[in-house]
Amino acid sequence: MPEILLDINNIVFDYNKGGRALDGVDFAVASGEFVALAGRNGSGKTTLTRLAMALLKPTSGSITLQGKNTSAMTPADMAHSIGYVFQNPDRQIFRDTVAKEVAYGPEQLKFTPEAVNEAVSKALSMTGLTEAADSFPRTLSRGQKQKVAIASAIAMQPKMLILDEPTSGQDPWEAQNLMELLVGLNKQGITIILVTHDMELIAEYTTRAVVLDKGCKVFDGTPTALFDGSQDIAKWGLIPPAAVALSQQLNGINSTDAAELTGLVSRAINQRRENHA
The missing domain is CATH 3.40.50.300 (P-loop containing nucleotide triphosphate hydrolases)
Incomplete structure (x- = not known):
């Protein structure tokens, strides 16, 4: 540990x-x-x-x-x-x-x-x-x-x-x-x-x-959990990353559908990280 x-x-x-x-x-x-x-x-x-x-x-x-x-x-x-x-x-x-x-x-x-x-x-x-x-x-x-x-x-x-x-x-x-x-x-x-x-x-x-x-x-x-739609981050004065906001709009996913959005956000974040590996 x-x-x-x-x-x-x-x-x-x-x-x-x-x-x-x-x-x-x-x-x-x-x-x-x-x-x-x-x-x-x-x-x-x-x-x-x-x-x-x-x-x-x-x-x-x-x-x-x-x-x-x-x-x-x-x-x-x-x-x-x-x-x-x-x-x-x-x-x-x-x-x-x-x-x-x-x-x-x-x-x-x-x-x-x-x-x-x-x-x-x-x-x-x-x-x-x-x-x-x-x-x-x-x-x-x-x-x-x-x-x-x-x-x-x-x-x-x-x-x-x-x-x-x-x-x-x-x-x-x-x-x-x-x-x-x-x-x-x-x-x-x-x-x-x-x-x-x-x-x-x-x-x-x-x-x-x-x-x-x-x-x-x-x-x-995790960042994924922060941006997966299950958190109302706006009330904390935070704005989601552009890629996450765009993905939500393009896929028409309801913000309460956390499981589906979690996978989407995970793929978006992982892809961006792979670009810098």
């Missing part, structure tokens, strides 16, 4: 000035999963990821990483367990070459010089940035900057990556390229949590979706 890396146990988070951002959220992420954390703006996604990174403390409940309560973990412990990539890569890029940027984390974790060089070389290779090692990061495209941020995170050798809307601001080719990179990292053993409102990405690339709405977990299951 895969190891549980992240265990979110009945988390409640209240704002200092009143109001509840999260109300009893509870789920676990196992090693090797590729999970989408979805929901409309204000659903609690960002708050939950900040709690997972120990940047906030829950009002009640607990979060553990590899069996350790995050409230008792050092920054170094956190960095070895979990990496975070911001929606805007400019928020975390500040050194004058790509290689120096990727080296920063391992240096702060007191890797030996040899280990730093090895970690940087491996991270650049894994993200396809070896040829850009001496480039000034600010001159790169949005997609390349996002890869630099990902390389910087994986250089610290975490078990899991959380990425906040990583394809935001990218053209379709760059977005597809980035998602295929994440699929590749996942196949190499890195657990992925993708924070997104993009249902196309969920359908095409992830294996599980957790949906938040108004601070509560309202769905936890």
